[in-house]
Amino acid sequence: MPAPFSVHQPGATQPTESADEAPLVFCDTETDGLASPWAPSGRRIWEIATIRREPDGREHQFHAFVRLDELGFDVDDPGEVRRRSLDVGGFHQRHPQLVGSPVAADHPNVVSYRAAAARLLELFAGQAVLVGAVPSFDAESFRHLLHTTELLPADVIASDPTGSAPMASPWRGRLVCVWSLVAGRIGVPTYTLDRTAVLRRLGIDPAHYAHHAALDDSRWVRDVYDAVLGG
Template sequence: MTSTPLVFVDTETTSLHPGHRRPWEIAMIRRHNGATTTCILQIIDVDIADADPHSLNVGRFWERHVRYRDPAKYAGADREPAPLFEFDAAQQVAEFTAGAHFVGVNPAFDADVLERMLRRNRLMPNWDYHLIDVPAMALGMLHAHAEMQLIEDAPELPYRSYELSKLCGVNPPDEDEQHTAYGDARWVERWYDAIVASEPSEVPLPHIGKYLTRQQHQRVVEILSDDNAVRDDTGRIHTWALELHRIFGIKRCLCGKVLTAPSPGCEWHAEVAKKASR
């Protein structure tokens, strides 16, 4: 648990052009000292004079914006955004993000959009200038896993965020949530947690092994359980495999079975020893 607030953020905008884009939907999930607060906004008076039609269509602006949608066709969402004028939205964003680290998929984009909105309304941003980009974190983690041979290959550039997310075991937003501010902010939160808040292994591992997650530890055990991988042509276990056994605290019976927890032996080994003594 960090003492610094985290804000998982996403914005839907009228354009990608820095001088023209305006946020029309904003979602922020603030996490601090074990408490989580959510803020979802739509800007009632958003300026669409210089909007890019493609950007509007990607976010389903005409279908979802509170001012322009057709009430007879709008199906609603699990969490409806609060409709606010931009001045009021800017004040709420300034308060909600004060002192926080932004976490997002390309959070520099969202931070720029929100900073411009605040300054248009004579406010200044007060979030931490260190932005946390989850895909960059994922790339680093996956390359480290490839180096440790916990996965076969590291992803290559250029990457697609959805594919990168899947490689981390996190499903991207479903079709209804894609390109909605809240759906994407929740995806960012899940993805971040999968990288930095993974459940540690329950197996006591000395040295570097104690930093492995359960999934990583299981992958090490799988490698050490593959006789074709750990034995040479004479049937002896390679020295690197024996060293991994020592480092990770993994026991292996003389029969070849890998034990993932301290044990005086196993039924299989006992049977082998019994037959050998006859």
């Protein structure tokens, strides 16, 4: 499996932001539920993928799975509700420790929550813009992760108008939702949109992306963003 952090020089067909624009971070997470992460039995991330695009067009990819021993549930018997959520993302079929060696150290892209949080801080450095399909879902999950691992810098916490560590975040306050971009482009409400139909309408082949796999979902978020704003 590839290393969890890599650098990619995009091809000529990808748009390049001007030097005065902020970095973009296209992201997706797979979680063990939908409940707020701040709730007693709230959702926890088990897979993260991000693609950071610098203003000069260079891209940095991060893709990781969280160690099984940190997930906080019985992998073999997670409970009916949690199992349904895990099945959506193919947890038991895709997590490296379940389909290969059970030893976390044997997989370069299996990391601790703290390591994942530290990488997120690097990826969002410079007040990057968070771009997602439902970015508020990912942003809340990321914020909870950064808060519980106690890695948020003091200046980031202080910069939040509420002065609250749980509300602080290293990315820009305005999130970008690609569904909203598409709705504005084609003139229909977001709740009527079907992912496959949208991709085809934008000239993107849906077969290039596995559904509910964090890295592929990050890629289609990026490609939809480019199709709407880069064309």
